[in-house]
Amino acid sequence: MTNEPIKGPASYFPSIEKKYGRPIAEWTALVQGRLPAKHMELVAMLKQEHGMGHGHANAIVAYVLAQDKA
Template identity: 50%
Template sequence: MNAQSKGPTSYFPAIEQKYGRPIADWLSDMKASGLTGHKALVDWLKSEHGLGHGHATALTSYHLNPGKWPAPDRA
């Protein structure tokens, strides 16, 4: 992640480190869940996957509005 990351993507390195999964996997699982609402997705990530509220919110915000945030830097 570059030093200019803002918004939800700024949490991505910590999420990957803490939970040991790439962001692409989380986003794929969220899509497959069939859930569409912010609260439903956050609650699902917290209850089913043990994510903290901030990490679940960051993933959900990006998932629901990917065009609003810069893509994660994977260089």
């Protein structure tokens, strides 16, 4: 186990969970359920339907799409 700081989209996860009161697993499942929508369509959905800020929505979508490509 390392003490390196978390980088990339996952670095937003603690603040997303705290601010919106739902675990990241729920947010990622919500986005995965809307695939194969485009990146910005997914960001817009999180913003419009769930009141999420742009940076937080973008981080979740980027994370899900990166996992989908792996």
